[in-house]
Amino acid sequence: MKKILSVNSAAATTDMALLVARVGIGAIMLTHGIPKMMMLFSGAPVQFPPVMGLTPELSLGLAIFAEVLCSIFLMAGFVTRLAVLPLIITMLVAALVFHGADPFAKKELSLQFLLAYVVLLLAGSGKYSVDYLLQGNRPESVTPDKK
Template sequence: MKKLLQVDTLPKHIDVAILIARIGIAALMLTHGLPKLSMLLSGEPVQFLPFMGLSQEVSLALAVFAEVFCSILLLVGFATRLAVVPLIITMLVALLMVHAADPFQMKEPALHYLLVYVVLLLTGSGRYSVDYLLQSKADRKAFSLSN
């Protein structure tokens, strides 16, 4: 678990690139998630893809969790590697189920999001994040000495 949340010490320009990717993709995903949150809270009948036997309401709630809550975590860089997992799953569902029969142009946005989320899963949140601030100084120093 400790390694999962560990932030690697990278050159500063790489950390800036991760920061830009993290904030940019989180902000863009919020534009998809906030309308879904409004739909969920509206009290009106839900029109959403029922996924794997789940009701439309539960499927929508899971999408809202990923697209809003996980995007906020991503925005501040808290538990980044954990936060992108639901986002990756959501984009796989969008790519392989929601837009399965659509032309590539309709699948492309989900694929773009998916690629950035996979990169963030591999890189973590970078130096400019809550994850980095929470990581103890001793852990950061030990890591930088080992590299």
Template sequence: MKKLFNIHQSANSIDVALLITRVGVSALMLTHGWPKLGMLFSADPVQFPALFGLSATASLALAVFAEVLCSLLILVGLGTRLATIPLIITMLVAVLLVHGADPFAKQELGLLYLMPYIALLLAGSGRYSLDHLLMQKVLRPAYVRPLSIQ
């Protein structure tokens, strides 16, 4: 019971929380991105909002890039901070432009996705990620020959 009220977190529990957040939000976002990927490559006309002077197809392609490719990168923890930026932009566009005039209930999902993306942008991917694995290899000092005693 005492552990439930402890305000000090171990590094391992933070890394596990980041892993759960990364995997969870990515898997959930892929359920939104995968149908858009199918829509992008189908022969049917694209039914998607045209935003910022872009065609509907270009807007859809940017959404697919964020929701599929960036979600996969976050899932494995590769370039996590960088991969969150397109998703943050996508969620802001969805909330403020696409559903800006809609009731809060339509905006809520985008806001709920926005929060873990901002947290991952600030915190990074954690120890259980490809980012960490690659940085360990980069930062590992090269073999240094022992000094000879003269």
């Protein structure tokens, strides 16, 4: 019972939680981004609302950049803190511009994504990420034991 209620987190479980959060939220966002990408490359006229004076094509392109490319980077843990910035901006635009006049229920999904991205911005990618490897680190499970 004490272990369940413990607030002390071991680094390994925190790193695993960050991995699960990155991969999970990135994969879910891909389900929103890939249909937008298909819409852009379908050859049909773009049916996407313009944002803040941008053309519909540019608005759609920026959404695809965030929702597809940045989600893939997020899942890999590659430039994680930079990758979540376009995602944060996209979710702010979705909640405050697209659904600004809508009831909270319409904004809720965007706000949930936004919350997850802010947590990942603050926490970083963790040990199970490309970022960690690029820093010249190796996961402890791969490092040979020193005696």
